[in-house]
Structure formats: C-alpha cells, structure tokens
Amino acid sequence: MKQMLQVFVQVVERGNFSRAAEHLYMTQPAVSQYVKMLEEDVGATLLERANRTVHMTKAGEIVYQHAKQIIGHVETMHELVHDLFHEPSGELAIGASYTYGEYILPHIISKMREQYPAIHPAITIGNTKEIAERVHTMDLDIGIVEGEVHHRDLEVETIAEDCMVIVVGCHHPLAHQSSVTTEDLWNTTWIIREEGSGTRETTERLFQTLQIHPPQTMEFGSTQLIKESVEAGLGVTLLSQWTIRKELSMGTLKRVNVPSGEIHRSFSLLLREKPMHTKATEIFRELLEKVIPPSTY
Structure with a gap:
C-alpha cells in the first residue's frame, strides 16, 4: 500500500506519469500499474488523463491528502524507532516565514549544527499561509510563522513576541x-x-x-x-x-x-498534531527558546 501511495503522490505532484517514473527510477508502465492497483483498491478513478497531463478527480483529491499524511506517519514511525537506539540524526524539514526564516532562524540552526551535527536541517522559506499548509500536509516537520494560524490539525504555540x-x-x-x-x-x-x-x-x-x-x-x-x-x-x-x-x-x-x-505580534511554532514527534524535532523545539529567548524580541 505504501508503494502505491508514494507512486500516486509523485504522479500528482509532477503532473504526469513519465516525470514520476523518472523521479522514482521506474518504468512508465510500472507507474501506471501502481496507480491502477490503487484505483482498484479504493474503488474509484483517481486521475483523469489528457494531453500527457493528469488531473485529480474528487476521489483523487481525498486519496492524495490522506496519502501524504500516511506517508508522513510511516516515515515518522521509522524515525522514532531509530531514535530509541541512536543519537539524533537525519533530515529535519523546517519551514519559516520570511522574517523569522531570514533573520532569526540562522542563529538557531548554527547552534543546532554545533551540538547535533548528525541532524541535517532542510529549510523552506514562505509566507505564513504556505508554511502552515505544508506543515499540515506533513511536507514539513515543523514551522515558525508570524501572524495568526487557526487549523484544527495543527498545534500552535506562541514562542516569542516581535x-x-x-x-x-x-x-x-x-x-x-x-x-x-x-x-x-x-x-x-x-x-x-x-x-x-x-x-x-x-x-x-x-x-x-x-x-x-x-x-x-x-x-x-x-x-x-x-x-x-x-x-x-x-x-x-x-x-x-x-x-x-x-x-x-x-x-x-x-x-x-x-x-x-x-x-x-507573535511568532508561533506549528506542529502537526500526532502522538509523538522525532527527537530531532523536539531538540529543535527546545533550542528555539534557549538561543533567542522571548525577551530578546
């Protein structure tokens, strides 16, 4: 099931089967077969094909949103098990809005790299709306934004004043x-x-x-x-x-x-609501307050 979902997500995000196949190092017939198997499994057509591009059906939109979350949860599961036996390591996908990301975040990343060199941050800068959406879809592990965010699936915590x-x-x-x-x-x-x-x-x-x-x-x-x-x-x-x-x-x-x-205004920390977060995420969360405390703002 995970493989089918991963293939489907790549087809949607890359716009057609050939680009998805190239990214996944698979043949195009293999990619088409995985999508067909997924459609049979859910009992609905997920993609409409036209002029070498694909568009999601209503059912496809539902499957896509849940597929992103399922893949994210599976990846988190593997990372949490790894954390039990190893030092914090791996990629940490951090999203930040422009003010925080360009002027404050570098100080925190520098401190984290100094103390935890095995954690590799991948930084995405965008506006508040974009970062919140990508944390929600689990493209990002954690987000820091300015402005108000109201989302039932996100944990929002004020971390500092600006x-x-x-x-x-x-x-x-x-x-x-x-x-x-x-x-x-x-x-x-x-x-x-x-x-x-x-x-x-x-x-x-x-x-x-x-x-x-x-x-x-x-x-x-x-x-x-x-x-x-x-x-x-x-x-x-x-x-x-x-x-x-x-x-x-x-x-x-x-x-x-x-x-x-x-x-x-407030700077807010965004996390997807789930039972546990990786050790790397928790370490970064702790550093946010230690490196630049709220009174600094």
Missing part, C-alpha cells in the same frame, strides 16, 4: 518631520507584503488601528526588496525590528514615530 515599526528612507520627507500625523501616513505611498504574509496581516491591523486607508500601495513578495525600495525613497512600510537592525544603526532607514505606530 515589535513592528514604521520606517522610511533617510531622504524621505517624513524622515525629517518633527511630528508625523495619520493624515501624512494616509497620503504617502505604502510598500506592503503580499496576501498570506504575516507582515501583510499586521500592516492591515495597523491601518485599522490608525484608521487610515492609503490609496497608494505597492505590493512586493520579499522583505529585502521592500527594504531596498524604502531606502530608495519609494515609500513607507511596516517591518519587524529584527529585519532592520543594521539599516537603523547605519542611518539608511529612519523610524516614523506616530501615536499607535508601533505594533506587536
């Missing part, structure tokens, strides 16, 4: 005003993150707090690109203090101080 501040480039008009009003913020260009981002969610919360609805916005999918754009004078933005420490110290970015212009 402070978000409004910043502009050093040559922006607002950088030289002794006082900045909400009207000033309404009438300037805002550079914001994309939908699904925790930073975007926090920015919209700030707009509600300040009771503004800026008509001029630019949407970028990268914190680094936003920083560069703000430094170049394109607009104003809301960013985590973690992401702008160097720029603030160098003076290329300036804080804009307005009433209620500082906003706090």
